[in-house]
Amino acid sequence: MTVHDPSLGRSGGLLGWLGLGSKPVDETDSSTDAAPAVPARERRQSLRERQLDEINRFLATHQLEVTAHTLSIAHAYLTSADPHLVRLIDRQVQTRKPVTIEWLDEVFLRNTSEDEVKTLADLMQRLETSIDEFGKTSHDAQQATSEYHSALEEHVGELEQVTAAGAVISELASIAKVMLKRTRDIEKQMLRSEAQTRALRRRLDEAKRSAEEDHLTGLPNRRAFESRFEAEYREAFAAAEPLCIAFCDIDHFKLVNDTHGHDAGDRVLKLVADSLAKISDDRCHVARHGGEEFVVLFRDTPVAQAYAKLDQLRETLAARRLVNRATEQPFGQITFSGGVADAFAFADRRSALKAADTALYRAKQAGRNRIELATTEDGKPADQPAAA
Numbered sequence: 001m002t003v004h005d006p007s008l009g010r011s012g013g014l015l016g017w018l019g020l021g022s023k024p025v026d027e028t029d030s031s032t033d034a035a036p037a038v039p040a041r042e043r044r045q046s047l048r049e050r051q052l053d054e055i056n057r058f059l060a061t062h063q064l065e066v067t068a069h070t071l072s073i074a075h076a077y078l079t080s081a082d083p084h085l086v087r088l089i090d091r092q093v094q095t096r097k098p099v100t101i102e103w104l105d106e107v108f109l110r111n112t113s114e115d116e117v118k119t120l121a122d123l124m125q126r127l128e129t130s131i132d133e134f135g136k137t138s139h140d141a142q143q144a145t146s147e148y149h150s151a152l153e154e155h156v157g158e159l160e161q162v163t164a165a166g167a168v169i170s171e172l173a174s175i176a177k178v179m180l181k182r183t184r185d186i187e188k189q190m191l192r193s194e195a196q197t198r199a200l201r202r203r204l205d206e207a208k209r210s211a212e213e214d215h216l217t218g219l220p221n222r223r224a225f226e227s228r229f230e231a232e233y234r235e236a237f238a239a240a241e242p243l244c245i246a247f248c249d250i251d252h253f254k255l256v257n258d259t260h261g262h263d264a265g266d267r268v269l270k271l272v273a274d275s276l277a278k279i280s281d282d283r284c285h286v287a288r289h290g291g292e293e294f295v296v297l298f299r300d301t302p303v304a305q306a307y308a309k310l311d312q313l314r315e316t317l318a319a320r321r322l323v324n325r326a327t328e329q330p331f332g333q334i335t336f337s338g339g340v341a342d343a344f345a346f347a348d349r350r351s352a353l354k355a356a357d358t359a360l361y362r363a364k365q366a367g368r369n370r371i372e373l374a375t376t377e378d379g380k381p382a383d384q385p386a387a388a
Helices: 038-059 068-078 081-093 101-163 169-210 222-239 253-260 263-279 303-318 349-365
Strands: 245-251 283-289 293-300 322-323 331-332 337-344 369-372
Touching: 038 068, 068 081, 068 101, 068 283, 068 293, 081 101, 081 349, 222 245, 222 293, 222 349, 245 253, 245 263, 245 303, 253 263, 253 331, 263 283, 263 293, 263 303, 263 322, 293 303, 303 337, 303 369, 337 349, 349 369
Parallel strands: 337 369
Antiparallel strands: 245 293, 245 337, 283 293, 322 331
16 A cells, blocks of 8 residues: 555545545536535535545554544544644655554654643743843843932932931931932842843753753754744745755664664764764754654755755765674664755745655665655645646
8 A cells, every 4th residue: 555545545535525625536427417416414424424434444454453542543644634643654654664553652652742842842932031021120120229229329418418407307318318228228139130030041041952952962853943944944035045955864773773772773873963963054954853864954055055965974974884882793884865855946845844755765765875856746745646
């Protein structure tokens, strides 16, 4: 089965039942007479039956047990309610890997973790805004207190110089001195509050950096990349500058883990991350997208030049012969495959990202250890037919 299996097609299947897809050939009425109207209740019942039948075929095709969890996954996939899940399942099918309940559980666990990071980031953003507002208020209050203190001190001095005013003036001067002492204390408290606000802001900045960093490789993580991609896409478009996106994936990484263990696999991940980081600068941004997959963003770089940079890096890494120092057992050749897309050659940045991903898996299917350029066909949705 492939991702374009007509039995699981989202456009001709469920969307077709909803009246949003193309009409199946076997349902075309060859007569010129209009078919009698079908009552709405019968249409809804028919649609539900077809939806259940499609879900059943999905579960049967992938040999998944019928549970609430697998039913919700099948529904989300067939209706495209979760585009990220659709992309992952399509990729799994493209690479002829099984869609098992264990794999789905791992995907959902990873998505849950990413959702938690996003929630944390939102909370941090709100806290950051509150700290900024509090810091400004504290600064303004401290400034006003300082000015009031200076003015009051000046008036006290004037009062003390008036010797002929008698007891009333003396009493006013005494009260003013007490007020002066209190404003001085308030000003000190405000200064301490400002210092605490700055310290809190520093800790928040550190936490924010930590939330956007992949702890194993030290590279920005997927969340940080998404934010960077959005900003760079907008700015490059406004400046009429080229922008390229690349997906890279370590070849046979599972074999490294199975042969040498996960600690060695982590060292290989760091090696590839460090190699990619060498081309990173203010116009090239590298991030770990997840697992053994990395993304590279080339700003103000034509697609041919981005391809050449990535291919040169691939050749340099492939030429190395690495040894597992923990066991003195050779790793053999460590390579990666990649797909590069011109971000503005597609409808939007999501389509460009998908095109780079599709080009990457074409490189995998062509033998690995190679870079492929994305074509306009690569950016089309999985349920959209390619041009003949």
